Amino acid sequence: MIPEATIRRLSVYLRCLRRAKARGEDMALSSLLAHRCGVSASLVRKDLSYFGGFGIKGKGYRVDELIRSIEGILGIDRPIRVVQIGVGNLGSAILRYLQQVPYFKILAAFDIDERKWGKRVGEVEIRSCGELGEFLRENPAELGVISIPPDGVQDVIDTLWRGGVKGVMSFALAEIDVPEGMVLQFVDIASELEFLYYKAKKQKK
Amino acid sequence: MIPEATIRRLSVYLRCLRRAKARGEDMALSSLLAHRCGVSASLVRKDLSYFGGFGIKGKGYRVDELIRSIEGILGIDRPIRVVQIGVGNLGSAILRYLQQVPYFKILAAFDIDERKWGKRVGEVEIRSCGELGEFLRENPAELGVISIPPDGVQDVIDTLWRGGVKGVMSFALAEIDVPEGMVLQFVDIASELEFLYYKAKKQKK
DNA sequence: CTGTGAATGTGAGAACTTTAACAGGAAGGG
DNA sequence: CCCTTCCTGTTAAAGTTCTCACATTCACAG
DSSP states (O other): OOOHHHHHHHHHHHHHHHHHHHTTOOEEOHHHHHHHHTSOHHHHHHHHHTTOOOSBTTTBEEHHHHHHHHHHHHTTTSOEEEEEEOOSHHHHHHHHHHHTSTTEEEEEEEESOGGGTTOEETTEEEEEGGGHHHHHHHSOOSEEEEOSOGGGHHHHHHHHHHTTOOEEEESSOOOOOOOTTOEEEEOOHHHHHHHHHHHHHHHHO | OOOHHHHHHHHHHHHHHHHHHHTTOOEEOHHHHHHHHTSOHHHHHHHHHTTOOOSBTTTBEEHHHHHHHHHHHHTTTSOEEEEEEOOSHHHHHHHHHHHTSTTEEEEEEEESOGGGTTOEETTEEEEEGGGHHHHHHHSOOSEEEEOSOGGGHHHHHHHHHHTTOOEEEESSOOOOOOOTTOEEEEOOHHHHHHHHHHHHHHHHO
């Protein structure tokens, strides 16, 4: 059984390794990687060891090889198809950001406001929310990103589910009946800041 | 010693309780709260019990009272002063969002692009990044939110630290020397999506 | 070909988090 | 005034995650 925390850290390691590669480094040590990612060296080794020994004893890890291995583990060695629902301030910022990540393929964005229909954010076309179900039948997607007000979230989740989307991230906290088998994750910046504030207060003492 | 996970959940409970209050509910049961927040009832009780017994045996928790208690624990019963650095797409979206949260007081925003100086996002004025250090001397802040490209993050962190900011959230992953005593938290949407994708894949089987 | 140095992989155990079960006490009915 | 009901607060156990220490093994030098 692989800890979820390990998976989260793999993402972080991966980004760090890409920067290392760009810098021309070809071997990575668990100690250096650990320092750069803010974790302990033994944890890095343990995390990687869950998936078999990638390293060379006495030398470290080959950067290239490790990058490919982690990409494989995370499943981002092929494009992940994403649909976005809600193209407000936050939604369009996310849309722009995700288009810069090579292994995300943003199929389309959907908004309720008809003045936006047909327009584009970067390369991505904005469509009517009403089309979402039909769109998914012809263009299957793995993930959905929701940035709309809380009240509409349940409906969108249901439509996504019927369309075969298994993982959804929502930027609005809402009480949702999550279909069995779907994974729903909330990202709420206010909550994150509250948590941060609590930790900062504690640290001070 | 209080688990960090407990603190995170308190934020979630709080939002749920606010909705319950808006709906006119005046008692909250651990079982209901748990169901709505997607955790177990005994965990809710355990989380709350770390801070003393708020509940009434046989009846539940008084919604009003519990809201105030949690606000007190999180320290959001008084305004938290925040500065924002970086007013691009994502930055301005966050800026708008945070202004809607009553207990965050956004003191100012800072950007490197001089065309933005003097303009406003909502009520918040955009200033030059060069003014940040001086601004903080006159306007102490608890938290900083950074939404600029990775390369500039270290400098901003250092300036914030000298200005007395103890907690920082960055939307760009970067390798940072974090000053002793500062709390730095990264929020990276691509990483979150990768993690979500992994969980969704696993779920399917 | 052998010895040395260096960093990985791993197993035991410590630390932390969650669950489960139940003792205890408040409220309300009779 | 007592009894029943119900849900909290708590304790012990189970489960999970992380750390530490060290045996292992690879690369390279002599």
